[in-house]
Amino acid sequence: MKTYLLDILNRYNRFSENLDVKAILCNKSWLAFNDTGDKELYIFQENGSLIVSINGKVANGTWQYISANKSIILSFKGQAYMLHPSFFDKTIFALQQDGTNRYAFMIDEKQGQSFQPKSLTELSAYFKNIERKKVEAEHQRIRVALAQQRVQQKQIEEEQRQQEQYHIEQEKRQREREQEELINRAIEKQRQEERKKEQTILKQHKTFAFAQIIGYIVIIAITMGVTYLAYNSATDGAWLIIPPIIFYLLYFLVYRKIIIWLREKLLRKYLHSQQMENQKLHDEIQWIEQESRREEEELNRLNGTVNYKRMILRTEETSSNYKQTHRIFNGKEFAVYWDATAMKFKNISLLIYNGTEIVRYENLENKGRKIVRLKKVHPPVKIILVANWLDSLIYKVVYAVKG
16 A cells, blocks of 8 residues: 655545544445556455455455544555544545555545546645635635625614614604694693683673573573473373473573573674774874874974984883883883984983973983883873984984873
């Protein structure tokens, strides 16, 4: 049996310790590789005998597998070899000679028709092809693994996107529900305020409360009267159903309709009065603005200047919100606000004409707010802001009416 040096085989360790060496070797005939062209055939028997045929010349020997060091002992022609299984596939069984880097190569005779290496170069090419296929298989495994990883990553990203979309939709629905709740609460609050306002308006009309009381009294009186008549004329207990029927008819068909009609009529009357009041206020404001402009133009006509338009003058409520007002109430305070800081005005004074009464404030700051109280208002109240500019008197006028 010849052994050969083959460096490429040192990179392999393809023989699994779980394989049964006896099952591999027996019941097969093995061709030993050589570069002499001789047909060297080995037949391993299960009883440990070995038949070796070289070009048809047969020699008997023995073989034994030593499990202690995982080696095979071959003995024939007065020689013995210790070999270690190193590589095995369906075609080749490589055995390493103990203590060396030399190998014997056994080829399954059934594969001999398709694989018959004539030289060590062809044998080396076989193992290189195995190595190439192994590398290609590893690359393919990596490509498949990467492709699976990309698919899994896409699935993860898609799941994350769907989860994010789901959360976004949930948040959107939550916001919509919250918005809807806010709108519903606002609508309900508005309805409550309207009902409260209606109740306040109706309480101002004693007619409505009086109509409710009279209505109940009439319903009770009629119900009792009809019940009394039914009781005196009935011969059995049928009169007992009369009171609820009469009460139901009078309450729902007569009383409620009258009360609803009266309620709507009073509310329409109140709405009309409010519209009239708003129109009156609008007319008052329009008159005040027109009269103020006319008075300002007349007072400032002699000095031929329009600088009065750069001054601010108005009447306000005394509350902290400084709300502008055009109405003054008897015995109540109001505020006068002015601002003459747009130009270098001097000698600022304030004149309030309340009928024949004149209230004067002099040596004022260019900007300020003065609280005024009139015991009795004689409308219209005229308020004039007077300032000196280039030795000319500038006037700003505003009117107020009685509240």
